[in-house]
Amino acid sequence: MSPTASAPPAPPVAKTIAGIRSIVKDARAHGARVALAPTMGALHDGHLALVRRARELADLVIVSIFVNPLQFGPNEDFDRYPRTWDADLEALAALTADNTDGGAFSDHAEGAPPRRLVVFAPGVDEMYPDGPTQTRISGGDVAALFEGESRPGHFDGMLTVVAKLLNSVQPDAAMFGQKDAQQAFLVRRMVTDLNLPVAIEAVPTVREADGLALSSRNRYLSDDARREAVTLSAALQEVAAAAPRGTAEALAAGRARVEASSAVKLDYLAIVDPQTFRSVDERYRGPALALIAARVDGTRLIDNATVVLRSAG
Numbered sequence: 469m470s471p472t473a474s475a476p477p478a479p480p481v482a483k484t485i486a487g488i489r490s491i492v493k494d495a496r497a498h499g500a501r502v503a504l505a506p507t508m509g510a511l512h513d514g515h516l517a518l519v520r521r522a523r524e525l526a527d528l529v530i531v532s533i534f535v536n537p538l539q540f541g542p543n544e545d546f547d548r549y550p551r552t553w554d555a556d557l558e559a560l561a562a563l564t565a566d567n568t569d570g571g572a573f574s575d576h577a578e579g580a581p582p583r584r585l586v587v588f589a590p591g592v593d594e595m596y597p598d599g600p601t602q603t604r605i606s607g608g609d610v611a612a613l614f615e616g617e618s619r620p621g622h623f624d625g626m627l628t629v630v631a632k633l634l635n636s637v638q639p640d641a642a643m644f645g646q647k648d649a650q651q652a653f654l655v656r657r658m659v660t661d662l663n664l665p666v667a668i669e670a671v672p673t674v675r676e677a678d679g680l681a682l683s684s685r686n687r688y689l690s691d692d693a694r695r696e697a698v699t700l701s702a703a704l705q706e707v708a709a710a711a712p713r714g715t716a717e718a719l720a721a722g723r724a725r726v727e728a729s730s731a732v733k734l735d736y737l738a739i740v741d742p743q744t745f746r747s748v749d750e751r752y753r754g755p756a757l758a759l760i761a762a763r764v765d766g767t768r769l770i771d772n773a774t775v776v777l778r779s780a781g
């Protein structure tokens with residue numbers, strides 16, 4: 469869509485690390501708090517929830533848009549990953565609407581630090597000028613489970629770029645979606661393990677009306693596959709409903725829901741302890757995280773939900 473006369477002005481875009489650092493330095497000189505919402509673009513309402521939360525916490529909100537080659541496996545969709553730059557800028561501009569100054573929020577109070585949104589969109593050459601970095605962050609054992617088992621190296625690539633983004637921006641807070649629960653867990657642990665001075669905020673999953681978690685990959689789904697994709701969240705609801713009867717029954721109920729849909733190929737369904745991200749056993753009681761990953765007509769989708777387990781006995 470081309471911008472019209474009435475469209476809100478696009479937010480400013482920094483393409484270099486030096487550029488974003490100078491914007492942050494300037495904002496900090498005015499007392500601004502800074503929050504970062506890292507994304508790979510193809511923005512939807514889930515991403516915008518991160519931006520809204522960032523806006524509650526900070527004066528300067530930085531939305532990074534970077535499709536990170538390091539976290540894609542050789543047979544994954546890096547080249548095919550949706551890139552929707554113009555629409556992304558329009559969506560972000562709409563959040564800062566009713567301003568003539570691109571990127572400025574309308575709720576700025578007299579005398580307070582300027583409140584604005586800036587996009588940080590480095591190219592691959594800016595982030596990896598010497599090719600893929602030799603130095604990598606390792607997420608350890610948990611990075612090899614679940615998503616890590618299906619996508620070897622994914623979390624190390626993700627943690628490495630998150631570390632680079634945090635170091636480039638040096639925000640007070642960084643936003644991550646609960647939709648990618650294992651990612652949020654590993655980022656929190658990296659921040660703790662490496663004493664990074666940033667608060668990690670997990671933002672609740674934004675869903676379609678039928679329960680499907682919003683994802684940039686949903687646009688790969690055909691109409692038929694889109695109808696079947698609700699299976700993931702529906703299975704999690706079955707797990708939650710059966711959770712008072714214990715882990716085994718809860719998992720069986722979820723699996724039965726997946727098996728009812730021939731178009732959905734289950735990768736994993738698990739219930740983990742949110743403190744350790746390890747599968748719980750039958751003795752576990754209390755809040756836990758149910759995780760699901762499945763292929764719907766070739767598109768790999770993930771979801772999760774909090775469930776409350778109580779042993780059957």
Ligand code: AMP
Binds near residue numbers: 506508647
């Ligand atoms: P991505 O662009 O897919 O790397 O996602 C960027 C951030 O947005 C990650 O922290 C995701 O967890 C988060 N996110 C993606 N989808 C959703 C959603 N449906 N609800 C909330 N956060 C989301």
